[in-house]
Amino acid sequence: MATLPIYLDNHATTPCDPVVFEAMRPYFLEHFGNAASTHSYGEAASAAVEESRAIIAGLLRIDPEEIIFTSGATESNNLAILGTARRLSSDSHFITTAIEHTSVLEPFRKLEKEGRHVTILPVRQRGDALAGCLDVERFRSALRPNTRFVSIMAANNEIGSIQPIEEIAQICRERGIWLHVDAAQALGKIPFDLRKWDVDLVSLSAHKVYGPKGIGALVVRRRNPPIRIEPLVYGGGHERGLRSGTLNVPGIVGFAKAVQLAYERMNEENERLCYLRNLMFELLQEALGPSIQLNGPALHLLEHRLAGNLNVQFTGIEAQTLLLHIPEVALSAGSACDAFDPQPSHVLLALGLSEAEARCSLRVGIGRFNTEDEIRRATELICRAVRELSSFYRQ
Numbered sequence: 001m002a003t004l005p006i007y008l009d010n011h012a013t014t015p016c017d018p019v020v021f022e023a024m025r026p027y028f029l030e031h032f033g034n035a036a037s038t039h040s041y042g043e044a045a046s047a048a049v050e051e052s053r054a055i056i057a058g059l060l061r062i063d064p065e066e067i068i069f070t071s072g073a074t075e076s077n078n079l080a081i082l083g084t085a086r087r088l089s090s091d092s093h094f095i096t097t098a099i100e101h102t103s104v105l106e107p108f109r110k111l112e113k114e115g116r117h118v119t120i121l122p123v124r125q126r127g128d129a130l131a132g133c134l135d136v137e138r139f140r141s142a143l144r145p146n147t148r149f150v151s152i153m154a155a156n157n158e159i160g161s162i163q164p165i166e167e168i169a170q171i172c173r174e175r176g177i178w179l180h181v182d183a184a185q186a187l188g189k190i191p192f193d194l195r196k197w198d199v200d201l202v203s204l205s206a207h208k209v210y211g212p213k214g215i216g217a218l219v220v221r222r223r224n225p226p227i228r229i230e231p232l233v234y235g236g237g238h239e240r241g242l243r244s245g246t247l248n249v250p251g252i253v254g255f256a257k258a259v260q261l262a263y264e265r266m267n268e269e270n271e272r273l274c275y276l277r278n279l280m281f282e283l284l285q286e287a288l289g290p291s292i293q294l295n296g297p298a299l300h301l302l303e304h305r306l307a308g309n310l311n312v313q314f315t316g317i318e319a320q321t322l323l324l325h326i327p328e329v330a331l332s333a334g335s336a337c338d339a340f341d342p343q344p345s346h347v348l349l350a351l352g353l354s355e356a357e358a359r360c361s362l363r364v365g366i367g368r369f370n371t372e373d374e375i376r377r378a379t380e381l382i383c384r385a386v387r388e389l390s391s392f393y394r395q
């Protein structure tokens, strides 16, 4: 059997943990009922959904009724932004940042086209140890009397920058502004507790934490005054009328198991990922010297960068060309959601990199199942390919 490439693209998706897979299995085969049916098959499915909802809610420290299951973070982001906008007056001002996922930026662009007031904030630039993080004072100065909605990601999917959500939430709360947080890359990786994060809406996805694809949630906090959103999908009125459609029972069971495992292992896993990530960068530096540069926050700032994330610029070598020379490693040049887009990464451009520099950058996402041997081998292969390409370009 051909050996599979070393998988280092854990921001795009993670493999389903076998423990998660086993937890889901009976809900495909035996307990396959529709959770809305009233017979025993339906009751078993519904019980599993409610148990899973309670597990996730317990870990996030919220009320189970605040969880609306969706197909993933893309849908949750759209529901949070467009669903809220439909309830807000047309002169409301919306804020987000330039490094958000496209499933946040595109709804914002749609709002702008509809004539809404939108601000897309820059982040700290290259050269700053906190490159890719939002400057809280800059955020404060962008607020207007009519600012009603803010959407900020907890952790970035390309450069791993972690945003100061607690501080931003406090500012939003003082002014009665609704805050949405895209936590797709943060769930199970940074220890967030929604009793501390004073936020209104949170998007989650299972497949970024070793759960199945096609399932996620939007957390809609029940606050005073309550946040009101309009559904985007109409039908049988599932999920408190906010997301109609037959519930993905095996997915929900797997989602809860994945979050449970991630919370149990978070500290130990982060320590290991951080070690592997730093090892890879040190090996790259040793082999390639000043021809590589780190994109994003400094690696030692553990609270400001995801442990398994690395993003490196290889001077003069296009990442797409480099990838063709290392088929033994599964890596990517940027977000998988933008993979069909020939444009350079909007996240790297937002850090102040030129288009050429952005095209010479590679994203590495190290995950639960990577070993030190894999990291050493992948680094060796990358270095060999970089040397070959450099000498080819010099000729």
Ligand SMILES: Cc1ncc(COP(=O)(O)O)c(C=O)c1O
Binding pocket: 011, 012, 071, 072, 073, 074, 075, 077, 101, 103, 153, 155, 156, 157, 182, 184, 185, 204, 205, 206, 207, 216, 336, 337
């Ligand atoms: C930060 C962020 N938000 C949203 C998404 C979309 O998540 P999903 O694949 O669950 O729709 C992703 C996935 O790449 C992401 O990294």
